[in-house]
Amino acid sequence: MSVDDIVLADDMFERVGVDQISSEHLEKPALTYWADVWRRFKENRLALFGLILLALIVATLFVGPALSGKDYQHIDSSIKNQRPSAEHWFGTDDMGRDIFTRVCYGGRASILIGLLCTAVMMVIGFALGALAGLRGGWVDNLIMRMAEFVGNLPYLIIVVILTMVMGRSLFALVFAMSLTSWVGTTRMVRGQILQLKEQDYVEAAKALGSDMWRIIMRHLLPNTLGIIMIQITMSVPGFIFGEAFLSYIGLGIRPPETSWGALASYGQEKLMFQPHMLFFPSLMIVLTTLSFHLIGDGLSDALDPKLRR
Amino acid sequence: MRNGRILSTKDLSVSFATYAGIVQAVRGVDFHLDRGETLALVGESGCGKTVTAKAVMGLLPMEQAEIGGRVDFHGENLLEYSEDEMARIRGKHISMIFQDPMTALNPTMKVGDQIAESMVIHEGKSMADARAEALEMLELVQISNAKERMNQYPFELSGGMRQRVMIAMALACNPEILIADEPTTALDVTIQAETLELIKQLQRERDMGVILITHDMGVVASMSDRIHVMYAGKVAEEGSTREVFYSPKHPYTFALMRSVPDLTSTKDEALYSIIGTPPDLLNPPQGCPFAARCEFAMKICGLEPPGGVLCGETQTSYCWLHHPRADVAGVPEVLLERSGADAI
Amino acid sequence: MARFLAKRVLYELLTLFLIVTATFFLIAGAPGDPIAAKVEQMPARAQAVIREKYGLDRPVMERYFAYMKNLLRGDFGESIVYTGRRVNDVIRENAPISARIGLMALALDLLIGILLGLMMALNRGKAIDHVMRVVVVLAICTPLFVSAALLQYYLAFKLKLAPIFGWGRPEHYIMPVLAMAIGGIATYAKYMRGSGLFVIGEDYIITAKAKGCDKGRILRKHVLRNSMIPIVTMTGPAIAGIFGGSFIIEKIFSIPGLGRYYVKAVGDSDYTMVLGLTVFFAVLYVASLILVDILYCVVDPRIRIPGTER
Numbered sequence: 001m002s003v004d005d006i007v008l009a010d011d012m013f014e015r016v017g018v019d020q021i022s023s024e025h026l027e028k029p030a031l032t033y034w035a036d037v038w039r040r041f042k043e044n045r046l047a048l049f050g051l052i053l054l055a056l057i058v059a060t061l062f063v064g065p066a067l068s069g070k071d072y073q074h075i076d077s078s079i080k081n082q083r084p085s086a087e088h089w090f091g092t093d094d095m096g097r098d099i100f101t102r103v104c105y106g107g108r109a110s111i112l113i114g115l116l117c118t119a120v121m122m123v124i125g126f127a128l129g130a131l132a133g134l135r136g137g138w139v140d141n142l143i144m145r146m147a148e149f150v151g152n153l154p155y156l157i158i159v160v161i162l163t164m165v166m167g168r169s170l171f172a173l174v175f176a177m178s179l180t181s182w183v184g185t186t187r188m189v190r191g192q193i194l195q196l197k198e199q200d201y202v203e204a205a206k207a208l209g210s211d212m213w214r215i216i217m218r219h220l221l222p223n224t225l226g227i228i229m230i231q232i233t234m235s236v237p238g239f240i241f242g243e244a245f246l247s248y249i250g251l252g253i254r255p256p257e258t259s260w261g262a263l264a265s266y267g268q269e270k271l272m273f274q275p276h277m278l279f280f281p282s283l284m285i286v287l288t289t290l291s292f293h294l295i296g297d298g299l300s301d302a303l304d305p306k307l308r309r
Numbered sequence: 310m311r312n313g314r315i316l317s318t319k320d321l322s323v324s325f326a327t328y329a330g331i332v333q334a335v336r337g338v339d340f341h342l343d344r345g346e347t348l349a350l351v352g353e354s355g356c357g358k359t360v361t362a363k364a365v366m367g368l369l370p371m372e373q374a375e376i377g378g379r380v381d382f383h384g385e386n387l388l389e390y391s392e393d394e395m396a397r398i399r400g401k402h403i404s405m406i407f408q409d410p411m412t413a414l415n416p417t418m419k420v421g422d423q424i425a426e427s428m429v430i431h432e433g434k435s436m437a438d439a440r441a442e443a444l445e446m447l448e449l450v451q452i453s454n455a456k457e458r459m460n461q462y463p464f465e466l467s468g469g470m471r472q473r474v475m476i477a478m479a480l481a482c483n484p485e486i487l488i489a490d491e492p493t494t495a496l497d498v499t500i501q502a503e504t505l506e507l508i509k510q511l512q513r514e515r516d517m518g519v520i521l522i523t524h525d526m527g528v529v530a531s532m533s534d535r536i537h538v539m540y541a542g543k544v545a546e547e548g549s550t551r552e553v554f555y556s557p558k559h560p561y562t563f564a565l566m567r568s569v570p571d572l573t574s575t576k577d578e579a580l581y582s583i584i585g586t587p588p589d590l591l592n593p594p595q596g597c598p599f600a601a602r603c604e605f606a607m608k609i610c611g612l613e614p615p616g617g618v619l620c621g622e623t624q625t626s627y628c629w630l631h632h633p634r635a636d637v638a639g640v641p642e643v644l645l646e647r648s649g650a651d652a653i
Numbered sequence: 654m655a656r657f658l659a660k661r662v663l664y665e666l667l668t669l670f671l672i673v674t675a676t677f678f679l680i681a682g683a684p685g686d687p688i689a690a691k692v693e694q695m696p697a698r699a700q701a702v703i704r705e706k707y708g709l710d711r712p713v714m715e716r717y718f719a720y721m722k723n724l725l726r727g728d729f730g731e732s733i734v735y736t737g738r739r740v741n742d743v744i745r746e747n748a749p750i751s752a753r754i755g756l757m758a759l760a761l762d763l764l765i766g767i768l769l770g771l772m773m774a775l776n777r778g779k780a781i782d783h784v785m786r787v788v789v790v791l792a793i794c795t796p797l798f799v800s801a802a803l804l805q806y807y808l809a810f811k812l813k814l815a816p817i818f819g820w821g822r823p824e825h826y827i828m829p830v831l832a833m834a835i836g837g838i839a840t841y842a843k844y845m846r847g848s849g850l851f852v853i854g855e856d857y858i859i860t861a862k863a864k865g866c867d868k869g870r871i872l873r874k875h876v877l878r879n880s881m882i883p884i885v886t887m888t889g890p891a892i893a894g895i896f897g898g899s900f901i902i903e904k905i906f907s908i909p910g911l912g913r914y915y916v917k918a919v920g921d922s923d924y925t926m927v928l929g930l931t932v933f934f935a936v937l938y939v940a941s942l943i944l945v946d947i948l949y950c951v952v953d954p955r956i957r958i959p960g961t962e963r
Contacts, residue, residue, distance in 0.1 A: 012609035013629075015636045018584055019601040019611070152668050154938045156897045157931055161676055164919055164927065165683040237794070244796050249900055249916045261796075268802045268905065272810060282799040289794035368862055393867070400865030407863075412856040417878050417954055426874070427864045462954050478864065 037226070040302040047298020054291035057284070061111070064104035072101040073256055081274050091276040093266075102258055103280050109259040111288070113173060113243045114236040120178040121235060122228065125185025130220075132186065133193025143186065151183040159242065163251040173253065177242050185231060192224050226303040233296030237289040244285060260285050315485055315518050316365070316403075317341035320378040322542075323357070323364050327373070330591045334360045336542040337378070342486065347512065347519040349533035349550070351526070351565075355587055357542040358522045362488045364388075365520075366405055367395040401431040404479035408491040410471035414463040420474050421447070421459030427481045446477040450507060469500035473507065480511060487512070488520045493528060505532055526569050530554060535623070538562045541588050541598035543614075548624030556643055558626035560603045563644055597629065605630060605640050620647050657956065661946045669939040673932050677720060680928050681713050688733055707733060707925070729929035734921045740929030743914055748933075750820070751903065751910035755895040757830045762837030762891065767884065769838065770845020771877070774853060785842070792839035798901045801832035805905060818907040829906045833898045837891055844887060848880040855879075882953050885945065892941040896934055 041047055065072065068089065076096035084091040090099035132143040162176035196202060196219055205215045244261025246252040248268075253259045260281045267278030323335040335357040342348050350358040363369050365380050365387065380387040387398065399405075407413040415423060424446055425439035434442070440459070447455035450473040463471055472492060479487055489508060493501040509532060512519050521533055529536060529550065536553045538546045538561065546559035557563045567581045585602040588594050594601065600610035610629050618631040629635055630644060637645055688703060695703070701710070708716050723730065729740035769785065776782045792800065805828060809817040815827040852858070853876060861875050899912030907913075911930065918926040950956050 012612070013607050013632070013634045013636050015638065016600075016606050016608050016611070018604050018606065148664075149668060149671070152665065152942065153672060154893055154896070154935060156893065157672070157676075157934055157938075160919060161679055161927070161931060164922075165679050167684075241796050244798075245897065245901070248798050248904075250920050264796070264799060268798055271802050271806055275806065278799070278802055282796070285796055285799065286791070286794050290790065293790060293794055366863060368859060396862075396865045396867050398865070399863055405863045407856060407860060409856065413860045415857045415861070415875055415879070417882070417952075418874070426861075426866070430865050430870070464955060475860075478860075 050291040050294025061107040070098035114239040117239040125182040129186040129189025133190040313344035352539035404484040405488040552624040734923040758833035761834040766841025770842040774849030889945040
């Protein structure tokens, strides 16, 4: 474009100087960390779907039996092996028990086990990780060697042996499954603490006389919260699967209590003739696992600093 | 100026489709390169210099990038080449080296094999022959113990050595043009000079054209014949290195020169830095992109983009200050002086 | 590299030793009398004879050392429930079957999983990627016995594409191998996709392009090897998964494999058999850990050079 082509008024050449306002193009005001994480999580439709799905499932588990009005233990051979109907929403099993109610009760057990095991894993993992990170020295070394060893152990074999030996109480199940699961959490917590130790503000606070341990603890939790949440979403379904597996080989929860795993493994044997006995508990396992999975994926995307806008 | 124009671009523009909208990274850039000369593309991060180079090489992601204009290489428009045709040009006729040699080399492939690869592709050599020549290339770029180094992996080499390997890789098939994108930015200061010397030497030996992309004025001063100063996707000023360095004609270039701290100065001055930040390329300003930060800006600067005005023998500045009716009160002499045929 | 490997091998052998010891003491310490059911009907003297045969009259430590000595000779013990049935025989008869199925499933996992994952990475964002991602997620979220049962129901029962269960002819391999491979394929695909996407975004891929490599070459020589490195680390747990999977698959498809036998032994409270088989599994498991370490050294040159451990 040639300079001569334009008709220029005289005032066009008035000096204007630096434009303070538009010379700095400001970004949108940054949100606080958690507000930003929540915002990003909300925008992820799949993750939101997972959250809602999970909430629905849990609600059903609690409210379901009241709604259906059936007793999960009530045996009635006259109505056995019925397909789903208005009367029995998920049908009946080979002893005439209402499957929907049984699925609800079973779900409570499955999710309870999942949560309990995860809780134990977190507590042990946190304790050991904090000990290793804060104490350092031989304590740290010992714990890390233990972690490496335990991490190398064949999980399955240990769980099977322990359950076999300890019987099939809830305590035994939880104990067996969480015993070797703390390794990842321990490493993570220890790593975070070591990182925090390096921070300048910790040094500064220490120089001012503050108790270093208290500082680290105060900062540790907020920093690790995100990662912990993701670990929870991955662990709970893992433990549900674990219990289902144990049920399948005959080591799971003991009757008359039941779990999704127990229901599903029982239903698997009857698959050819009563597919609904396998279908519904399996569906619940899949949906629950799926919702945790989606939430976990959504969380890790929301927490990823590289994706922050 | 030597004869033998090998590359020229006309009105090259690049925009990217992003989540936030369309980013106009390069907006109408013209430059040319002759055999044996070094052209520097200078500017701060985000000004579009790397995108320009990648556009020439066809290395931009095709799904998101819109490229307009012409890139003339020996009379052919590279922008119209198919992917296969470009693949034949890359590495053979035009080569590029990148800023960070650690990440730019394949970590699980031996260094010798990486150099040999281009020869296998472009010259149809067998791997064995190519490796023999790769060894020669390593010696050419002055890497000691070349025979051992051939079979080592990038992580076993130092930063400077890795950059030399990159150079060897780029020059293996004797290209006519070498594009060097911030070749020394990731290196130690002491290694920087050696690396630049090496590039200069190889350029002389092969009569190669070099496009040097950098934000470091020192590198420009020692290496280039001509400079294009870029800002916000456009060229602000262009000319020979001498002209632009000693006699900048654009307020941005002028400010850039001033920003380089003078190590020998004993004065108690605050360091100079340009106020503000580069504009948002999602909605580029209507007029001159530098207007908002320019202390000499006039009303028209914000409204109409300035055309190029020849201010020296080969120097062109894109600025309204050179218009006869411009308000030049307080503007430093050097910005306004004209030399050569167009002196007023 | 040799030093690195030697250290790992020693470590893993120690692990094995500790597993065996722990298992032994756990089982020895189990409440109740292991042969109670068997000797219920027998007179006291016969009971004493049986007890002596299994060494149950001796103190635990003595039994432990005796057991370890036998183990080193390769003798895994004898069943407590089925007299005369030696663990070694069980292993010899049933292990090859499980191994064949497991290895075939693993091969499928790697082959299909890796290629699928790569394909997904290359087609990121397109329809096929979205579809496969859904499929993969569902496969991961479904417990093995559910997917195996479903496969059995639809492919074998309804569509009659393969025998529903049983063993003996080549066709009998189809269902179990397929069922076992599903979870692994999905997992490998998922991680390969992530790894592939990461590698594709790396700078050296641009360098390769700048050299004039065409897409095929970039894929083969630059993307493939670098994306597979993290996948190798997953092979260890995958092998462990095959063990567990065998329990389920062999039960569902009535395969006379070691997994099914193990489950049966557990159900029978056949402590010596369980112990013997557990030790065997532990040996296999540790062997696979060592194998993965070796594989890792082969694939990632950064491990091989001393002083550059990651």
